[in-house]
Amino acid sequence: MKIIHTADWHLGKIVNNVHMTEDQRYILGQFLDIVKKEEPDAIIIAGDLYDRSIPPKEAVDLLNHVLTELIDHHKVPVFAISGNHDSPDRLEFGNSLFRSRQLYLDTKMKGEFTPITLHDSHGPVHFHLVPYLEPAEVRQYFEDETIHSHHEAMERLVRHIEETHDMSERHIWVGHAFLAGGMESESEERLSMIGGSPYVDASLFENFRYVALGHLHQPQQITREHIRYSGSILKYSFSESNHKKGVTIVNLDDEQVEIKKIPLKPKRDMEVVEGYFEDFMTKDLPEHPDNYLHIRLLDDGQLIDPMGKLRKKYPNILRLERSVLTSDKQLNDMTKIKERQKMSHADLFSSFYEEMKGEEIPEKRKQQVDRIIAGLMNEEREK
Numbered sequence: 001m002k003i004i005h006t007a008d009w010h011l012g013k014i015v016n017n018v019h020m021t022e023d024q025r026y027i028l029g030q031f032l033d034i035v036k037k038e039e040p041d042a043i044i045i046a047g048d049l050y051d052r053s054i055p056p057k058e059a060v061d062l063l064n065h066v067l068t069e070l071i072d073h074h075k076v077p078v079f080a081i082s083g084n085h086d087s088p089d090r091l092e093f094g095n096s097l098f099r100s101r102q103l104y105l106d107t108k109m110k111g112e113f114t115p116i117t118l119h120d121s122h123g124p125v126h127f128h129l130v131p132y133l134e135p136a137e138v139r140q141y142f143e144d145e146t147i148h149s150h151h152e153a154m155e156r157l158v159r160h161i162e163e164t165h166d167m168s169e170r171h172i173w174v175g176h177a178f179l180a181g182g183m184e185s186e187s188e189e190r191l192s193m194i195g196g197s198p199y200v201d202a203s204l205f206e207n208f209r210y211v212a213l214g215h216l217h218q219p220q221q222i223t224r225e226h227i228r229y230s231g232s233i234l235k236y237s238f239s240e241s242n243h244k245k246g247v248t249i250v251n252l253d254d255e256q257v258e259i260k261k262i263p264l265k266p267k268r269d270m271e272v273v274e275g276y277f278e279d280f281m282t283k284d285l286p287e288h289p290d291n292y293l294h295i296r297l298l299d300d301g302q303l304i305d306p307m308g309k310l311r312k313k314y315p316n317i318l319r320l321e322r323s324v325l326t327s328d329k330q331l332n333d334m335t336k337i338k339e340r341q342k343m344s345h346a347d348l349f350s351s352f353y354e355e356m357k358g359e360e361i362p363e364k365r366k367q368q369v370d371r372i373i374a375g376l377m378n379e380e381r382e383k
Contacts, residue, residue, distance in 0.1 A: 001041045001125055001251070001252045002038065002250070002251050003043070003044060003172075003249070003250040004034070004035065004038065004248070004249060004250075005044045005046065005212045005250055006044065006045055006247045006248070007047055007048065007212075007213070008047070008048045008083070008215070008217055008230075008233070009024065009048065009049050009050075009063075009233055010048055010051040010236060011049060011051060011060075011062055012050055012055040012059030013234075015236055016318035018318065021058045023267050024062060024234065025062055026266070027266055027267070030264050030265065031264070032070075032074075034247060034262055035070065038262075042076065042077045042078075042079060043079070044079050044080070044127075045078065045081075045214075046080075046081060046083075046176055046213055046215075046230065047081050047086065047131065047214035048083030048215070049082070049083070049086055050063070050091075052085060053085070053090065054087065067103060071101050071103055072101075075102075077103075077104065077118065079116065079127050080103070081105070081106050081107070081129050082107040083214055083215060084132045084176065089107075091107045106130075109133060109137055109138065109141040115127055115165075122253060122254040123170070125209075126169065128172065128208075130176075131176060133153060135147050135148055136374070137153075138153035138156055142156055142160070150177065151199065151200045151201055154175075154177060158173075158207075162207060170209040170252060171207070171208050172210045173205055175214070176213070176214040177191075178215055179200050179202045179213065179216075179222045179227070180200065182229065183220060184216055184217075184218075185216075185218060186237040186239040186240075187237035187239065187240065191215070198344075202223040202224070202227050205227055209257060210257055211227040212228065213228060214230070215229070216229045219231035219243070219246060219248070225257070225259060228248060230247060232245065233264055234266055237270075238272050238318075238319065241294075245263070245266070246263040246264050247261070248260070249261070268291050270294075272294045273286050273293055273294070275296075275297070275298060277299050277303055277306055280297075280313070289313060289314050289315075292316045292318050293314055293316060293317045293319075294317075295317055295321075296322075297320070299322070300322075345373045346366070346370050
């Protein structure tokens with residue numbers, strides 16, 4: 001069985017005030033060409049189809065076009081889940097009707113939590129579609145008060161599958177989660193840490209023949225070749241400038257899993273380029289001047305309107321900075337920023353409280369803040 005694994009389309013994404021829909025339409029045209037050439041038996045989209053819970057009309061139209069092409073023209077089953085950026089309620093609309101057309105889109109924990117099964121010459125292949133879930137949703141579904149962290153939630157889901165299925169057959173996990181050891185970038189929204197760590201141990205998935213993951217934007221395997229993030233279809237921040245974007249081709253036979261990656265070439269790449277202002281003006285420092293650029297100028301003297309002048313030659317500059325020797329204070333500030341980027345919403349509030357009041361936040365107030373944050377996050381996902 002041949003499967004195409006992709007994820008993190010983030011349709012409707014805006015990067016540095018630039019709407020990426022045109023670039024996404026271009027890259028998804030390449031994706032459809034790959035589908036035509038490869039003729040897969042199934043396609044997996046592992047979450048974050050949209051970039052926000054209420055996507056713009058252009059993003060909805062683009063997703064509708066691509067899914068219609070896959071289902072009606074290519075006649076290939078599509079297995080998709082909601083990610084942490086998607087609204088489960090909005091994506092769920094028409095779910096029952098879509099299933100009759102072989103579009104399987106799961107957004108919530110409900111019903112019997114049964115897989116969708118396809119068959120090839122070697123027998124059945126079971127697809128378990130597990131959308132992004134908060135630990136509280138899994139705790140409620142199983143009525144298990146011991147579930148507080150993402151790892152505990154995932155462990156309970158895996159155990160349920162292992163207890164109710166013959167794991168000697170071929171099982172595929174489709175999920176949207178942050179596995180410990182994965183390499184992240186700036187454009188990924190950190191998962192909730194209310195009640196525990198957002199990280200999930202990859203060892204949970206060793207009994208699955210293939211684990212198709214979304215959330216991390218860099219294509220990568222986690223501890224085993226068969227546990228993989230396909231990565232996003234485009235670069236969505238300059239921290240991803242060195243990523244090699246593409247889709248993953250998975251070939252399953254009776255025993256083996258073969259992995260192949262097919263690159264996607266964007267209409268405009270995202271580059272970080274360093275040099276002197278005069279060289280930028282007299283030479284083509286980026287090989288493709290129309291790329292999205294983060295330019296670092298090495299000049300230490302005064303420059304008059306460098307952005308205005310550079311934009312005449314490089315129209316898609318998204319960021320311009322002067323690269324100067326960094327003081328110890330700047331290094332310390334950057335360290336603090338990076339530390340805070342790793343903190344949960346609750347920890348950030350606790351840190352703010354301590355700075356303002358000069359004392360640690362009382363446990364009672366901390367619990368109140370946790371409940372408020374959890375409610376706001378659930379409200380945002382349900383929009």
